Amino acid sequence: MNAVVLIDTLLLLLVTATAVAIIEVRSLYASAILTGIYSLLMALVWVNMHSMDVSFTEAAVGGGISTILLIGTLVHVGREEKPIKKRLHVPALIFTALTGAALIYGTLDMPRFGDPAAPIHHYRVPEMMAQTVGFVNGTPGKQKPPEGFDLDRYRRFDGRVTGPIPDDPKDTAWREKSILQTEGLMVPQVRAAHEPHAEEGHHLHPPDDFNGHVPNSVTSLLAAYRGYDTMFETTVIFTAGISLILLLRRPRREGYLQPGAALSDQVILRVVTKLSIPFILIFGFYVITHGELGPGGGFQGGVVLATAFILYALIFGRAALYRVVPPPVSDILTGVGVLIYSGTGAACMLLGGKFLDYSMLNPAVPGDGESLGMTLVEYGVGLTVSMVMLTIFNQLAEERST
Amino acid sequence: MTGALGIYNYWIYVLLMMIGLYGVIAKPNLIKQAIALGLFQTGIFLYYISMAVVDGGTAPVWTTILDGAQKYEGPYDNPLPHVLILTAIVVSVSVLAVALALIINIKRAYGTIEYDEIEAMDQADKRADYQRGQVTDAADDVEHRQEGHHHA
Numbered sequence: 001m002n003a004v005v006l007i008d009t010l011l012l013l014l015v016t017a018t019a020v021a022i023i024e025v026r027s028l029y030a031s032a033i034l035t036g037i038y039s040l041l042m043a044l045v046w047v048n049m050h051s052m053d054v055s056f057t058e059a060a061v062g063g064g065i066s067t068i069l070l071i072g073t074l075v076h077v078g079r080e081e082k083p084i085k086k087r088l089h090v091p092a093l094i095f096t097a098l099t100g101a102a103l104i105y106g107t108l109d110m111p112r113f114g115d116p117a118a119p120i121h122h123y124r125v126p127e128m129m130a131q132t133v134g135f136v137n138g139t140p141g142k143q144k145p146p147e148g149f150d151l152d153r154y155r156r157f158d159g160r161v162t163g164p165i166p167d168d169p170k171d172t173a174w175r176e177k178s179i180l181q182t183e184g185l186m187v188p189q190v191r192a193a194h195e196p197h198a199e200e201g202h203h204l205h206p207p208d209d210f211n212g213h214v215p216n217s218v219t220s221l222l223a224a225y226r227g228y229d230t231m232f233e234t235t236v237i238f239t240a241g242i243s244l245i246l247l248l249r250r251p252r253r254e255g256y257l258q259p260g261a262a263l264s265d266q267v268i269l270r271v272v273t274k275l276s277i278p279f280i281l282i283f284g285f286y287v288i289t290h291g292e293l294g295p296g297g298g299f300q301g302g303v304v305l306a307t308a309f310i311l312y313a314l315i316f317g318r319a320a321l322y323r324v325v326p327p328p329v330s331d332i333l334t335g336v337g338v339l340i341y342s343g344t345g346a347a348c349m350l351l352g353g354k355f356l357d358y359s360m361l362n363p364a365v366p367g368d369g370e371s372l373g374m375t376l377v378e379y380g381v382g383l384t385v386s387m388v389m390l391t392i393f394n395q396l397a398e399e400r401s402t
Numbered sequence: 403m404t405g406a407l408g409i410y411n412y413w414i415y416v417l418l419m420m421i422g423l424y425g426v427i428a429k430p431n432l433i434k435q436a437i438a439l440g441l442f443q444t445g446i447f448l449y450y451i452s453m454a455v456v457d458g459g460t461a462p463v464w465t466t467i468l469d470g471a472q473k474y475e476g477p478y479d480n481p482l483p484h485v486l487i488l489t490a491i492v493v494s495v496s497v498l499a500v501a502l503a504l505i506i507n508i509k510r511a512y513g514t515i516e517y518d519e520i521e522a523m524d525q526a527d528k529r530a531d532y533q534r535g536q537v538t539d540a541a542d543d544v545e546h547r548q549e550g551h552h553h554a
Contacts, residue, residue, distance in 0.1 A: 008411070009410065012410075012414045015414070016414060016418065016421070019418055019421045019422070019441050020421060022425075022437060022441065023421060023422075023429065023437075023438060023441070028431070028434070031437060032437075035437055038441075038444075042444055042447075042448075045451075046451060049451050049454070049455050049479070050455070050459060050461040050462075050479045051451050051454065051479070051487075052461050052463075053485075053488050054447070054484050054487050054488050054491065057488050057491045057492060061491050061492060061494075061495045062495075065495055066440070066498055069495075069498065069499055069502055070437070070502070072502075073433065073502040073505065073506060076506050076509060077505060077506065077509045077515050078509075078515075081429075081433075081434060082430070082431065082514075082516045082519075084430070089427065091427075092423075092424050092428040093424065093428075095423075095427065096420040096423050096424045096427070099423065100416050100419075100420040103416040103419070103420075104412075104413060104416050107409050107412035107413065108409070110409055110412055113409060113410065113411050113455060114455045114456060114457040114459075115457070116456050116477060118453070120453050120454070120480060120482075120483075215463055216462075216463045217462040217478070217481040218462060218463075218484050218485055218488070221481055221482060221485045222488070226485055229489070230489060233492070233493055236493050236496060237492060237493065237496050240496030240497070240499055240500050243500050243503065244499060244500065247500075247503040247504065247506075247507060248503050248506065248507070293463075295461065295463070297488075299488060299489065299492045300488075303492070388496070389495075395503065396499070396502055396503065396506070
């Protein structure tokens with residue numbers, strides 16, 4: 001048993017213990033704080049599994065924002081749970097035990113943890129990662145196919161070009177004869193896709209030729225391969241912001257704000273806050289901008305940006321925050337972020353490509369166009385996420401008069 | 403890492419999900435339920451990220467481009483589950499926020515956030531309405547009014 005597995009085992013035990021405590025502890029306030037601890041432990045688990053982007057998000061969202069939101073809500077609804085007579089809910093226990101047993105029975109068939117031959121690493125994913133490299137996807141603006149190369153013979157039903165389609169599915173000889181193979185044009189991912197039942201020890205390789213491709217594959221999948229999905233996730237967050245405004249905002253004629261208590265008489269807190277806010281903001285922008293090179297991106301950076309504003313509001317009061325970011329401004333910026341995202345997609349269409357085909361932004365150097373497009377999209381996401389988080393905080397902290 | 407330890411992560415995911423599910427069913431407090439729903443979600447996140455791990459793998463950032471000189475040939479972890487979960491976490495906080503907003507409104511309307519008390523108040527309201535002969539519930543409305551006519 002190596003160190004990574006040992007750490008993983010211990011962390012997961014801690015996480016489970018924290019989860020039980022969250023459910024069973026009677027004080028809601030303690031429950032909220034434990035949720036923050038739970039998220040930080042989870043962030044460590046993600047790091048241990050090399051999932052840096054997820055860890056980043058979990059630490060910022062779970063450890064930071066959701067704890068603040070929960071505590072902000074407890075101010076309105078009371079911090080104690082009503083005492084229950086029976087501590088143990090027997091029907092629920094039986095139901096969850098049965099469901100859990102069924103799920104565990106399902107896991108017995110799973111490939112073991114870390115198995116490189118697991119289907120998830122071989123079905124479609126290698127092609128996804130190869131999509132912008134070479135001419136595998138047959139998109140104009142990418143590397144040109146060689147003379148006499150019959151693209152249509154290699155085009156698949158979804159328009160991408162990966163290999164010749166055999167008449168007989170059991171015929172595997174075409175793989176050896178494939179021009180992509182013999183000319184050395186097939187990148188390892190595509191090669192892996194052609195050999196779904198890969199042998200033990202086979203693993204994902206980086207593409208041979210990057211063409212200036214975005215190095216953080218999480219960001220390139222997020223913004224390119226799953227670009228539509230990410231756009232609508234941004235819309236979901238935008239919708240959450242709108243819902244909070246509709247549910248909790250006071251009518252404008254009453255003013256946006258009721259005077260609330262601030263900790264502003266605490267000199268140390270004031271000074272430390274004022275010192276740290278510029279650094280938090282710089283870090284947030286760095287995380288968004290750097291998203292295509294390393295771990296980070298619009299979601300994580302947006303949350304970090306929001307924490308700077310929330311910290312300011314917590315220490316100096318929301319009246320001070322509203323002088324910096326008035327509610328109408330944050331409302332409009334929420335929508336502007338979604339607009340930047342879809343606008344980038346529309347710009348690609350106007351330039352002659354498909355929606356969100358970033359290489360169109362710079363057809364001469366497709367890799368640069370991709371970087372530019374992804375950065376724009378990440379800024380759109382970051383703007384929406386930060387402003388929605390700010391709106392959510394403002395609305396939950398607000399005491400409505402009616 | 404063979405045998406039971408090989409699928410240990412998948413058992414923990416089941417455990418976390420079931421702790422969350424138990425909380426949603428067994429705890430009448432709405433805040434507790436919202437938190438328990440979050441635990442349920444992290445169980446699913448754990449499942450996805452566990453599937454992405456490859457023996458000896460590292461974070462899926464192609465370092466070749468940054469260094470140029472040295473070439474790391476892999477293995478890398480699978481980035482796709484990371485992408486899915488990264489967005490799911492941000493969506494989950496949005497879900498939590500909307501739930502909390504609804505809970506605040508429920509507190510304003512009922513004065514409590516305990517599910518059983520809310521249920522009892524609703525039942526009591528209904529009973530009082532029946533006794534007065536005016537039913538606010540739209541489904542029962544017509545039927546009850548006809549009944550009233552009959553008696554009159």
